[in-house]
Amino acid sequence: MPSNVTNFTDVIRRTPRKLCRAVWESIPGPIVKTAPMRYTGKLIYRNFTRNVLRVQSHYTHFMRNPPLLDALASLLTDFDKGSTLRLASIGCSTGAELYSTLHVLRRARPDLTFLAQGVDISSAVVEIARRGIYRPDAPAAEDGLYQAGRAEVSSKDIDEFRGILETLPDGTLRVHEWLRENSSWWTADATDKSLLDVVGDQDIVLANNFMGPMEDPLAEACLRNIMRLVKPGGLLVVEGIDTDLKTRILMPSEFKPVLSRQEDIWTADPSKRGWPWVRWSYEPLDRNEEGWQFRYSVIFRRVSA
Ligand SMILES: C[S@@+](CC[C@H](N)C(=O)[O-])C[C@H]1O[C@@H](n2cnc3c(N)ncnc32)[C@H](O)[C@@H]1O
Numbered sequence: 001m002p003s004n005v006t007n008f009t010d011v012i013r014r015t016p017r018k019l020c021r022a023v024w025e026s027i028p029g030p031i032v033k034t035a036p037m038r039y040t041g042k043l044i045y046r047n048f049t050r051n052v053l054r055v056q057s058h059y060t061h062f063m064r065n066p067p068l069l070d071a072l073a074s075l076l077t078d079f080d081k082g083s084t085l086r087l088a089s090i091g092c093s094t095g096a097e098l099y100s101t102l103h104v105l106r107r108a109r110p111d112l113t114f115l116a117q118g119v120d121i122s123s124a125v126v127e128i129a130r131r132g133i134y135r136p137d138a139p140a141a142e143d144g145l146y147q148a149g150r151a152e153v154s155s156k157d158i159d160e161f162r163g164i165l166e167t168l169p170d171g172t173l174r175v176h177e178w179l180r181e182n183s184s185w186w187t188a189d190a191t192d193k194s195l196l197d198v199v200g201d202q203d204i205v206l207a208n209n210f211m212g213p214m215e216d217p218l219a220e221a222c223l224r225n226i227m228r229l230v231k232p233g234g235l236l237v238v239e240g241i242d243t244d245l246k247t248r249i250l251m252p253s254e255f256k257p258v259l260s261r262q263e264d265i266w267t268a269d270p271s272k273r274g275w276p277w278v279r280w281s282y283e284p285l286d287r288n289e290e291g292w293q294f295r296y297s298v299i300f301r302r303v304s305a
Helices: 003-014 017-025 035-049 066-078 096-108 123-131 195-199 216-227 243-250 262-268
Strands: 084-090 113-120 165-167 173-175 183-187 202-207 230-237 255-257 299-302
Touching (some): 003 035, 017 035, 066 096, 066 230, 066 262, 084 096, 084 195, 096 113, 096 202, 113 123, 113 195, 123 183, 195 216, 202 216, 216 230, 216 243
Parallel strands (some): 084 202, 113 183
Antiparallel strands (some): 230 299, 255 299
């Protein structure tokens, strides 16, 4: 490492993290986007953030990334009228992701039949997903394997989610029957080779926000295992995974990035903010970056067998 870089990393190491972050966040946005600042940000992320905090949680939210769901809906034109589409959410947590996806896709293509499956390593959250009942402002995953995280739905968002949730007499919220039908839920480990036997091959696989906290070798094995689930021509959606790792594995593979709404999708989820200080944050999108098409994409299509 050049000595000026060593000196810089030493200064950061000796300065309290909160102070460094406060200084960084006081820098105006246009300056943060310049090449030297991006370089500095990457240095900070790789040396002080990437390996410090690897915490799994069950955090999920209804309509977590609306542009992503809209982009997926626009890709349904590839499916013939009246056909059946197989969709799986791996690391589904309490089901908000799969139900939100079904809501958007089924509204976009009411003629299609969706066979949906959710898979999670925690049987407690799988049971909650199956029931599809949530309390406003309280996370449903209280007895899960990991931290529950924040609530799936807050009381101020209830009206916005009326298309997905109905209010029961006791004030809880239940996913509409038409969204729950044709969905099944399994407890399974996404790193286990038997995953393909559990869920079978799929037209769309969502694998979001659980490979980021894994150590690199496990995350790599997990992503490769999940890639096997996608049918030729099918779609893989992969968010909340280390950006370098995702790019390294997908670039030489038969998966190609889908670029429509790339930037909207990349910036939509507020939980990805805080770069370079937050482990699961996303760096700002930069089309000068080598392999940017892969680096900043979340949707990938498997182009061949
Ligand atoms: C942060 S939640 C993400 C939920 C949802 N995919 C989303 O993006 O909103 C991560 C979920 O992945 C699950 N998970 C973690 N490791 C897993 C594994 N090896 N196999 C299956 N699920 C796993 C956790 O139990 C947790 O419920």
